[in-house]
Amino acid sequence: MRKNEELKVVFSGGGTGGHYYPALSVIKYLDKCYNKLDVIYFTTKGRIEEKKLPTDFPKAKLIPLNTKGLERPLYNVRNINRAFEVLRDKRKVEKIIKEFKPVFGFLTGGYVTVPVGLALKKQNIPFYLHEQNSILGISNKVLSRWAKKVFVSYEETKLNDKFILTGNPVRTPENEIPRTYLHGFGIKDLNKRCILVFGGSLGSNEIDELMYRVYKKEKINNYIHITKNQEKFKQFPNVFTFKYIENLYELMAVSDGVISRAGATTLAEIQFYDLSAILIPWKGAAENHQLKNALSLQKKGKVVVFDEENVEIDRLINFLNRIQPKNEEFSYTPKINRATESIVNNIL
Numbered sequence: 001m002r003k004n005e006e007l008k009v010v011f012s013g014g015g016t017g018g019h020y021y022p023a024l025s026v027i028k029y030l031d032k033c034y035n036k037l038d039v040i041y042f043t044t045k046g047r048i049e050e051k052k053l054p055t056d057f058p059k060a061k062l063i064p065l066n067t068k069g070l071e072r073p074l075y076n077v078r079n080i081n082r083a084f085e086v087l088r089d090k091r092k093v094e095k096i097i098k099e100f101k102p103v104f105g106f107l108t109g110g111y112v113t114v115p116v117g118l119a120l121k122k123q124n125i126p127f128y129l130h131e132q133n134s135i136l137g138i139s140n141k142v143l144s145r146w147a148k149k150v151f152v153s154y155e156e157t158k159l160n161d162k163f164i165l166t167g168n169p170v171r172t173p174e175n176e177i178p179r180t181y182l183h184g185f186g187i188k189d190l191n192k193r194c195i196l197v198f199g200g201s202l203g204s205n206e207i208d209e210l211m212y213r214v215y216k217k218e219k220i221n222n223y224i225h226i227t228k229n230q231e232k233f234k235q236f237p238n239v240f241t242f243k244y245i246e247n248l249y250e251l252m253a254v255s256d257g258v259i260s261r262a263g264a265t266t267l268a269e270i271q272f273y274d275l276s277a278i279l280i281p282w283k284g285a286a287e288n289h290q291l292k293n294a295l296s297l298q299k300k301g302k303v304v305v306f307d308e309e310n311v312e313i314d315r316l317i318n319f320l321n322r323i324q325p326k327n328e329e330f331s332y333t334p335k336i337n338r339a340t341e342s343i344v345n346n347i348l
């Protein structure tokens with residue numbers, strides 16, 4: 001650790017929680033290692049990192065960029081303008097980093113990272129990438145040529161020696177969390193199973209529809225369900241709904257199971273908190289990466305993967321009812337997040 005030194009770093013990555021939260025974990029870890037950490041975070045306008053960073057890490061300076069994802073199919077005329085946006089943003093980033101003089105850049109994917117990576121390359125500032133999924137995302141694919149190292153979460157993502165398997169950083173509680181934490185979410189009987197239901201950081205109507213059918217049949221377990229359709233579930237006394245839960249990882253630490261999409265950061269959390277899980281991969285993910293993520297976890301047990309077009313409700317309920325619930329005495333003891341540690345050690 002270099003407690004007495006100062007460090008300046010440029011971060012970018014986002015659009016979704018899956019890209020943002022790994023960057024946040026690294027920021028928080030570095031902040032503990034250094035006396036003074038100066039962060040500039042290049043954000044996607046109006047997206048999660050822009051909304052959450054001011055409270056998650058108030059010291060960071062946020063700079064929004066205009067770059068948008070390419071339209072599919074790629075020959076769409078709008079992509080000409082999108083390409084110019086990347087160039088304009090690249091020039092903007094270059095100006096800022098010339099003055100800021102960061103020691104390195106850390107980019108976690110999402111189209112916003114492309115102009116940032118190109119600008120860092122132009123200024124000869126080393127940068128590192130992190131890929132959460134088993135398949136390299138398009139921005140990481142483009143930038144990996146010039147990155148100093150590419151940190152990956154799955155062995156099969158490695159393409160050459162520059163690729164290092166670190167795993168996917170997850171947010172972790174710093175203090176012990178008792179099972180009674182669930183009381184704050186409306187749950188009274190702590191000896192009953194507590195299942196977290198959500199559709200990634202953006203929500204999922206398909207998961208809402210499916211769970212509506214489950215709740216009609218299954219009345220024993222308690223559910224904390226994150227949804228934009230809270231009204232729909234009012235009739236179920238064992239279902240506690242929320243629009244978004246900031247510190248979802250704290251709930252993961254004291255719950256029993258998860259029903260969710262198969263975004264990479266959610267999966268890393270399921271593993272870290274050793275939860276049972278029912279995964280329903282989102283079919284729209286590039287190159288079907290959610291299915292690949294999910295299947296690799298299924299191999300490790302405690303996890304079952306369903307095809308969203310073909311979920312047998314009885315089989316799902318059967319799996320749920322085999323999950324061993326924690327009891328009311330349970331308390332989560334903080335553990336070291338090896339992925340974040342490994343990334344930082346490979347940079348410093």
Ligand SMILES: CC(=O)N[C@H]1[C@@H](OP(=O)(O)OP(=O)(O)OC[C@H]2O[C@@H](n3ccc(=O)[nH]c3=O)[C@H](O)[C@@H]2O)O[C@H](CO)[C@@H](O)[C@@H]1O
Binds near residue numbers: 109133199264267
């Ligand atoms: C639609 C989309 O583009 N999905 C991608 C996106 O997913 P998405 O952003 O949904 O990502 P993940 O499932 O990987 O991560 C979601 C994160 O949001 C957190 N959370 C969620 C709900 C909530 O109320 N509170 C909260 O804190 C979870 O704890 C988790 O840390 O990035 C992932 C990682 O690159 C990809 O694998 C996904 O395919």
